[in-house]
Amino acid sequence: MLLHFECMKTLYLQNHELTLRFDSSLSGVRSDEVLLKVQLAGICGTDLALLNGYANFNGVLGHECVAEVIETGAGVNGGLIGRRVVAEINQWCGVCDQCAREHYNHCLNRRVIGIRDHQGCFAEQIVVKANTLHIIPDSIDDRQAVFIEPLAAAFRIIEQLQLHDYRDVMLIGAGRLGQLIARVMVLQKKPLTVVVRHAQQRELLQDLPLNCIDESAVEAKIVDVTIDATGQQSGLELALHALRPQGICVMKSSYSSPVTVDLTRLVIDEVELFGSRCGPFSTAIKALEDGLIETESLIDATFKIDDYQAAFALAHQKGSMKVLIKPC
Ligand SMILES: [Zn+2]
Numbered sequence: 001m002l003l004h005f006e007c008m009k010t011l012y013l014q015n016h017e018l019t020l021r022f023d024s025s026l027s028g029v030r031s032d033e034v035l036l037k038v039q040l041a042g043i044c045g046t047d048l049a050l051l052n053g054y055a056n057f058n059g060v061l062g063h064e065c066v067a068e069v070i071e072t073g074a075g076v077n078g079g080l081i082g083r084r085v086v087a088e089i090n091q092w093c094g095v096c097d098q099c100a101r102e103h104y105n106h107c108l109n110r111r112v113i114g115i116r117d118h119q120g121c122f123a124e125q126i127v128v129k130a131n132t133l134h135i136i137p138d139s140i141d142d143r144q145a146v147f148i149e150p151l152a153a154a155f156r157i158i159e160q161l162q163l164h165d166y167r168d169v170m171l172i173g174a175g176r177l178g179q180l181i182a183r184v185m186v187l188q189k190k191p192l193t194v195v196v197r198h199a200q201q202r203e204l205l206q207d208l209p210l211n212c213i214d215e216s217a218v219e220a221k222i223v224d225v226t227i228d229a230t231g232q233q234s235g236l237e238l239a240l241h242a243l244r245p246q247g248i249c250v251m252k253s254s255y256s257s258p259v260t261v262d263l264t265r266l267v268i269d270e271v272e273l274f275g276s277r278c279g280p281f282s283t284a285i286k287a288l289e290d291g292l293i294e295t296e297s298l299i300d301a302t303f304k305i306d307d308y309q310a311a312f313a314l315a316h317q318k319g320s321m322k323v324l325i326k327p328c
């Protein structure tokens with residue numbers, strides 16, 4: 001069934017430039033899809049990397065949001081209408097080899113909201129697959145819910161380290177994602193050191209049981225697990241420098257250009273490199289529900305979609321954390 005939508009405001013990325021566009025191209029909700037009204041969206045480091053050419057994406061930007069279901073496809077339970085939800089950013093096909101193994105985040109035909117072949121959420125409305133939705137409990141407000149996607153990405157590290165034996169952790173980078181990773185890693189109750197660049201990053205971590213240090217204080221071969229969340233090659237180099245032999249380096253950055261590492265070091269010291277991307281939404285929701293993760297202090301400001309230039313200017317500033325956009 002095809003429904004018709006009114007013209008809506010979107011933030012459209014084309015050739016490294018973001019503009020406010022009135023889009024009427026949403027053609028309808030397919031049987032297995034829902035139409036969402038976006039309540040609140042967050043600007044992520046990946047959005048800034050996309051503006052710099054990462055993933056070569058042209059289209060409506062944005063992948064972190066909280067929304068309300070306003071229309072359901074013919075094959076979807078109509079009871080979803082009016083519910084507050086978040087959608088998994090990986091929109092999987094359900095039929096490929098990876099989906100058959102329930103590795104949905106690695107679906108061979110996946111489209112990714114606001115990143116690859118799928119409209120983003122810096123828009124008044126967005127159409128997504130119903131089976132990628134998570135209902136948000138009432139105890140989690142919109143300003144917390146907007147963190148579910150990046151928080152899930154932080155919890156992915158725990159999933160990946162689950163079967164490994166390690167004594168201590170060093171996180172390099174305490175920006176938007178780094179702050180969430182720090183909050184997740186302290187729950188593991190292992191000694192955690194965070195390498196910070198700005199006084200503000202340090203302040204936001206001051207109530208947590210961890211140790212903040214400057215880059216210059218990082219010694220060679222002193223920790224079992226390092227996590228690079230700097231988005232830069234220098235962060236990855238530091239992460240490898242600090243690793244003990246047989247250590248694990250978790251790569252949590254969206255690098256906008258190819259990086260070079262000394263592979264000999266990896267061989268000699270039998271170091272493992274883990275790529276790490278999207279994580280379990282349900283774990284992130286549960287952690288917010290249980291009050292385990294504080295996010296409010298990470299919000300710098302909220303802007304209307306019309307004021308997107310000011311929003312992105314703030315997001316680009318050094319030391320800025322989460323900038324929110326209210327599309328409606
Ligand atoms: Zn993101």
Ligand SMILES: [Zn+2]
Binds near residue numbers: 093095096
């Ligand atoms: Zn698939």
